[in-house]
Each structure stands twice: as structure tokens, then as C-alpha cells.
Amino acid sequence: MxxxxxxxxxxxxxxxxxxxxxxxxxxxxxxxxxxxxxxxxxxxxxxxxxxxxxxxxxxxxxxxxxxxxxxxxxxxxxxxxxxxxxxxxxxTGNRQKDVPMANGSAKDDVVPGGDKAFLTLANGRKISLTDAANGEIAKEAGLSITKTADGQLVYTVKEDTETSTNLLNTIETPKGGKYQINLPDGTRVWLNAASSLRYPAKFVGDKRMVTLTGEGYFEVAKNREMPFIVKTAGQEVHVLGTHFNINSYADEGSVKTTLAEGSVRVIPAAEAEKITLKPGEQSELDNKGIKVKKADLEAVLAWKQGDFIFDGEDLKSIMRKVARWYDVEVIYKGVFDHLKFGGSISRSKNISSVLGIMEETGSVHFHIEGKRITVTDTTK
Structure with a gap:
């Protein structure tokens, strides 16, 4: 089937x-x-x-x-x-082939995000990776930075080259953007919309330290002599080589670390306790402390696969994801704490398709006007 x-x-x-x-x-x-x-x-x-x-x-x-x-x-x-x-x-006989568009004219429909990012080099030079041609886009001491045909950013480090640990680069995605980067050590990172990653031009010393805001998925290159550390708001994640996702958006109210394979240690800044995650587990850190639960890996990693998956998720949480991916402002008219939705749809669809599916339930109404989405509760 x-x-x-x-x-x-x-x-x-x-x-x-x-x-x-x-x-x-x-x-x-x-x-x-x-x-x-x-x-x-x-x-x-x-x-x-x-x-x-x-x-x-x-x-x-x-x-x-x-x-x-x-x-x-x-x-x-x-x-x-x-x-x-x-x-x-x-x-039921309706001739429309797509989900009915949320209220608003066709010209107001919003297209999905795509591969968009900016790279800021240690010397302050800022490069738009969206507009940069394929091939070598920059050189730094001891390495070259190349944009591949499929949009990835790859570092090639020359052996036996002295590179200062103070040379820090930053890659950031805007709202409506995503990007994949191959770090100097071979680690691969996928950044979701409205995210940034700060990292050294070359990893030297006894650890590989990067700083993340927003959301990123990591496939860390193994190096038992040099642990890989991801620093986010309120915590550090220590690994030797594994696959995991971190969601650390400031507007989410918590930092979620989800392990796909291998093992990671989550170390909260305010607590002495170190949490070791097993595959399929997720830690959630907020102002009340840290807890561990079983994760829905498909839902957590859906963004990386190009999908939205909502498993009984509340409306405002869904709309935060929608707002970041489509770069829109959301205005609420009513109380929506009681509304939860489940479903799956591709992130390659226009915003009207995503909103239209929720609107079909008869519980909520969306009005699209330019980059502004007005949400109205229709259950009262």
C-alpha cells in the first residue's frame, strides 16, 4: 500500500x-x-x-x-x-484540489522559507550565503570556505597550520531561512529558521566549543580526545560523537535536547546534576529545573525532513513555528489555550495550506493580510 x-x-x-x-x-x-x-x-x-x-x-x-x-x-x-x-x-463533491485557503486574497498568500543564511567571518566580513555563487567564497588563516552545489557550507582546513582560537565565525538564518554547514572538524549542523551558530575557524585544544541560539540538529564527528560542547541558554551539552537536536528559542520558555543516537550529557548551568540521555529521550530545561521524558523523534526532527508534525500541540506553539518559517507576524483575537491540533504537512506548502487544514476543523479562523496573520476563535 x-x-x-x-x-x-x-x-x-x-x-x-x-x-x-x-x-x-x-x-x-x-x-x-x-x-x-x-x-x-x-x-x-x-x-x-x-x-x-x-x-x-x-x-x-x-x-x-x-x-x-x-x-x-x-x-x-x-x-x-x-x-x-x-x-x-x-x-463530498467540492472541485477544489487543494485545502481551502485561509481567508485573504491569493496575492496575500505567503510562500515557505528556504536556504537562506548569513556568514560573519572573524574579521567582520558578512557574506550572504543565499546570494553567494557556488565554489570558494572566503579564505581565512589556514582554511577555505566553500559553498557546494546543493547549498552546504564546507570548511577545508590545511594541516599543520596555526589558527587562533579567537577566530570565531557566526552563521545565522533569518526567519524564513534554514541552512546546513559542515564544520572544520567534519561535524554537520542543520540550522532551523531564526537560529545562529558561533564556532571557531579551527578546533584546537582539548575541546570543540560552539554556541547555539534557536534550533539545530547536530551530527558530531567522533573525536574522543576532544569532546564537542554545545552551549545554549542555561546549559551545555557534551558529546564525543553522536546525533541530537537542540531547541533553544527564547520564546519557547524552555530548552529541549533530544537524542537520536549515541549518548550526550546535559549540564544545566544552575545545577550540579548532570543528565545523561539515551536514544529516544528528551531533556527539557526551564525555570523550574530539568526533566527527562521519552521523545517523539519524528515530530522533533520533522523540520529537518521538511515537514510540520503536530501531535496534540497547542495552537500558539504551532503558530510560533509557522511564524518563524514563513516570516510572519501573528495576532490573536480570543483565548486559545484550549485548542490543540494533530497532523502532518510539508513545509514546502504555502502558508494558506497549513492554516487551511486547521481551519477545516471549524475551531479557528485565519485572516492573511500581507505578512500579518490574524487568528480568531470560532468555538465561542
Whole structure:
């Protein structure tokens, strides 16, 4: 069966479904017709059945536990729930092929972000990586900086070259931007929108220290003699070589460190306790202290894969992510603490598609005017 529910719906419309696939899609429609209820109510009641149907065909092992295998299929399941909303547009006879656009003219629709970043060298020179041509873009003492054809930033360090640890570079992404950088030691870093990373032009001494604001995903090159340290607001993360994500946006109210593989130590600045994370765990540091919980890796890393995944997330949290990626201002009219949404959609869609899916639930209304989004509660 198709792993992508959206493709399954397209396959259904073109008449190429197997009998099993056809039955799943038509069951969504029949459930809507039978209940004659708002789409979001039908979704809530039937999502477990959709998850089960998809899980039988799309699960893949994540890790083994004492009781057997753990399967990772939530993204596919949530996509089914989201596209069940979208399918209402097609299956009930509406001729629109896309999710209805949130209120506002087509000219006000906002395109998604992309590869945008600025590199500030130790000498103060600032380079727009968005506009820079591919190839070598700068030279510093003992190294060259190259922009590759696929937009990555790569450092090539000359061996046996003395480089001062005071030579610090900074790469920063604006709202509506993202970027990948290969650091001088071979570590790869993906920066989300409105983020920055400060790092030395060459790692020397007994540690590799960088400073992060915003959100970044790290694949750290192994070096047991030189630990890699990521400094953020209120904490440091120490690793030897592993994969992890850090979310440290100032407007989120906490710093979240999520481990994908390997091992990391999270050291809060205000506490003597050191937290060691295992794969699949997340630490959350706020003004009340630090706690560790099991992480939803797919949801945490969705931004790196080019998606939004919301698993019962509150509206304002979702809109903070939307605002950073589409570089928009959000204005609220009403109280929204009671509104939570689940679903998945590509970050390559225009903002109207993202907002339109939430608007389809009948719980909230969005008005797009230029770079301003006005949110209204429709449940009261």
C-alpha cells in the first residue's frame, strides 16, 4: 500500500487503487456520510482505525525492547488524519484540489522559507550565503570556505597550520531561512529558521566549543580526545560523537535536547546534576529545573525532513513555528489555550495550506493580510 496517504487519495481518484486500498479510502467517506458530523469530530473518532490500517502496511522497526519490537509509524498515521480532512474536499463533491485557503486574497498568500543564511567571518566580513555563487567564497588563516552545489557550507582546513582560537565565525538564518554547514572538524549542523551558530575557524585544544541560539540538529564527528560542547541558554551539552537536536528559542520558555543516537550529557548551568540521555529521550530545561521524558523523534526532527508534525500541540506553539518559517507576524483575537491540533504537512506548502487544514476543523479562523496573520476563535 502507498505509504503516503496523500498519494493514496490521488491513486484512488485516478482509479488505480487495489481493493484493499479502495476499501480504506471509501471507509473514510462512508464514515463522514453516516455521521453527518463536522470533519474534525469524525477524525477524532476514526483515527485509531486509520492508524491500524496504515500501521499494518507501513510500520518499520525502531528499536527492540524486552517485550519485543517498537514500531515507528506515527508520521504516516497523522498524515492519514490530516488528509482525511483534505479528502472531505474531494469526496463530498467540492472541485477544489487543494485545502481551502485561509481567508485573504491569493496575492496575500505567503510562500515557505528556504536556504537562506548569513556568514560573519572573524574579521567582520558578512557574506550572504543565499546570494553567494557556488565554489570558494572566503579564505581565512589556514582554511577555505566553500559553498557546494546543493547549498552546504564546507570548511577545508590545511594541516599543520596555526589558527587562533579567537577566530570565531557566526552563521545565522533569518526567519524564513534554514541552512546546513559542515564544520572544520567534519561535524554537520542543520540550522532551523531564526537560529545562529558561533564556532571557531579551527578546533584546537582539548575541546570543540560552539554556541547555539534557536534550533539545530547536530551530527558530531567522533573525536574522543576532544569532546564537542554545545552551549545554549542555561546549559551545555557534551558529546564525543553522536546525533541530537537542540531547541533553544527564547520564546519557547524552555530548552529541549533530544537524542537520536549515541549518548550526550546535559549540564544545566544552575545545577550540579548532570543528565545523561539515551536514544529516544528528551531533556527539557526551564525555570523550574530539568526533566527527562521519552521523545517523539519524528515530530522533533520533522523540520529537518521538511515537514510540520503536530501531535496534540497547542495552537500558539504551532503558530510560533509557522511564524518563524514563513516570516510572519501573528495576532490573536480570543483565548486559545484550549485548542490543540494533530497532523502532518510539508513545509514546502504555502502558508494558506497549513492554516487551511486547521481551519477545516471549524475551531479557528485565519485572516492573511500581507505578512500579518490574524487568528480568531470560532468555538465561542
Amino acid at each position: 502507498q505509504k503516503d496517504p496523500h498519494k493514496l487519495l490521488e491513486k484512488y481518484k485516478s482509479g488505480n487503487c487495489s481493493e484493499e486500498e479502495k476499501a480504506i479510502v471509501e471507509s473514510w467517506y462512508l464514515e463522514l456520510e453516516r455521521q453527518q458530523a463536522p470533519a474534525h469530530e469524525v477524525i477524532t473518532k476514526s483515527k485509531d482505525q486509520v492508524w491500524t490500517s496504515l500501521a499494518e502496511k507501513t510500520t518499520r522497526p525502531l528499536e527492540k525492547t524486552a517485550s519485543g519490537k517498537v514500531y515507528l509509524f506515527k508520521a504516516a498515521a497523522w498524515a492519514a488524519v490530516v488528509f482525511l480532512v483534505v479528502s472531505v474536499v474531494y469526496l
